[in-house]
Amino acid sequence: MVLIEIRGLFKSFGLSEILRGINLDVEEGRVLALIGPTGSGKTTLLRLIDLLDKPTEGNIFFNGYDICYLSSKEKLKIRRKMGMVFQKPVMFSASVYENVSYGLKVRGKGNSRLEIQRALEEVGLSGYESRDAATLSGGEMQRIALARAMVINPEVLLLDEPTANLDLRSAYAVDELIKRLANCGRTVIMASHNMTECRKLANKVAVLVDGRITRTGKPEEILTEPELYVNSISGQPFLESI
């Protein structure tokens, strides 16, 4: 069942057009991987889906409802169904516990120590509750950000390069986690550079180049095509095989 439909989405910042007519379907309970060179608009697309910004043109439908032009109260309701992890996540200047429990706090759900504990275990950072979040390494911050998004139990997970800063071991663990989350029925939209990760996790791959979706299809189909290994602009490979 299609949970999110994107139709004719355009986004410009001033004079630069980042997204030029995106059409995309996201199936419920499935993992969609967005691949493409840097600057192709992956992050912008994720932000638009999370309703952090308004498109210049076009619509996004969530469960059939047009969500881009709602009032901010209604947008908040939709946004609360989603959890986003940014590419280089920032931590609030507080303890790890307070960071992870933030989402619960703003929803007025009394935060449960147990839930936080569990979330930290899942990302492999048990016992980190009282650490000052500012002292974490990049990889640790990424995992805390993931725990933060997980703990609110979102229907949709938006992940922008979730394992980009992680070492092999942690990347593997996180990928396993994402797999588990997907298996529980969550919808995942993931921007990635990592071919192995995509092959492992994605049910569908969409290629985003220069603000347009050039190909969509199953990972086996797409990830073997040689053009993908070359960036259309700079001639550099944009997909890494790790």
Place this chain on the structure above:
Amino acid sequence: MFNLVIEMERKLLKISVLILMLAMICIATQAADSNNSRLKLVTTTSLHDTGLLDVIKQKFEEKYNNVSLDVISVGTGIAIQYGERGDADVLLIHDKTREVKFVKDGHGLERRCVAYNYFNIVGPKDDPAGIKGLNATAAFKNIFQKGKADPTKVTFVSRGDGSGTHSKEQTLWKAAGYNYSNQVNTSVNRWYLEAGSGMGATLTMTNEKSAYTLTDTSTFMAYNSTYKGNFTLVPLVESTIDLLNVYTAIAENPKKHPGVNCEMANKFINFLVSEEGQKLVGGYGMDKFGKALFFPAKGNCTLIGCSSGECAVPTNASCAAA
């Protein structure tokens, strides 16, 4: 399981809040004791700096023990302004011309001469203008002429701040036959310096330049004794009639400035002119300086040119507002 830093932060917060509350209480108690009636006395710096008013305040508050006498000391010009805006309850100043106008314009009730002393003309010991032994008017003539002839030898420093002392100085120039703005206070006159300061700063400047200036006795005596460094000024013209400095008390007129503490102001003036008050005034300074800084107005009314109706007699001007 609390972060240690967060705990310290909370402690700091608690302490700061406590300090703030203490501060508020301090202010609150201070405001509360204005169940006491407050009498705002505005006076000149030269009078205030002698310390006489501390003595008067103490005795006055002893006598009327639910009153706080607030003494505000500024230049005479500002004192008059405060009076004209109704910000004071009673004035104690020394400028007859402005005092008379003040009462005439309806800001003040009545003038009461309270005390007097003399201004001095002080200058360098060797007295290049040769004023010693002259009266003030003649001395000013000499200073003008000798200063014009040779500004390097003879200079005069003026308060230049609209104070009572400055007013007196201007009166003396006039008496000496000169137009103040055209002839004396012009930029051509290199011998005439305008300090634009209080008496203390003016004396310092005068000392530095070995110049002449007009000063009140008390500030001069105070500077003479406490000045660090070489104080070379000496009094050259003292107690001549044209150097009389008469202090007058005036209560604010509640008709023009409703809300002033008129009753207390009258009580204060009557205290000053009473036998006790006049004795306080007359005896002040003996122990500190070895000589009296002020003379009581009572008994000296003719000398100081104060009419019998205004000279050290009690006032019973009406405090009715309308």
Place this chain on the structure above:
Amino acid sequence: MDEISAGFIRAIQLIITLNPEVVEITVRSLSISLTSVLIASLVDIPIGGLIEFHDFRGKRALINLIQTFYSIPTVTVGLLVYLLLSRSGPLGGMGLLFSPAGMVIGQTVLITPIMIGLTISALRGVSVQIEETALSMGATNLQVIFTIMKEARVAVVATVLLGFGRALSEVGVAMMIGGNIRGYTRVLTTAISLETSMGDLDLAMALGIILISISLVVNLALNRVQGR
């Protein structure tokens, strides 16, 4: 130059013997300035937040204006507030002139530009990503504002300390509004002014040293807070 060393000696004497008048003046200085900064914080920090978090025409001009007033001369503020509180002025009936309460009003007005302006700077210093992260976590606009304010708390505390420092060491307002009345509105700064003009330079120096010491403590606290 031995006024300075004489001043130091006099300062130590005054402090050790807990000279009652000096204690009274110091406590009054502190309580007036503390009260001013408290009121200013309660009013100006939210105003700073309001300005920063809203977009409106003339926002930049307003902020420019506020920053221009950072270094307004204290005597000018003193004069303005005097005209306001004078019996012949609009608020004259309240009898606030020449009272500690009036001084609090004056100092609050004095430090308002820097309190508002530095609060805005503090909030601006919080990275935009924090706002986005908070939003993506499902925070309401109000919650986002609180979160940003919490992130900026160090800078906001620094603002408060700075406001306190400015209030404590200013003369113009205290003199014009307070009148330097002994036992009622005399504070450290006005006392220093008086003693200097009367020629008692040792005492003026001593009071100055006491004032500087307090400022030193405030600055140490500032450094501590910012160093985190």
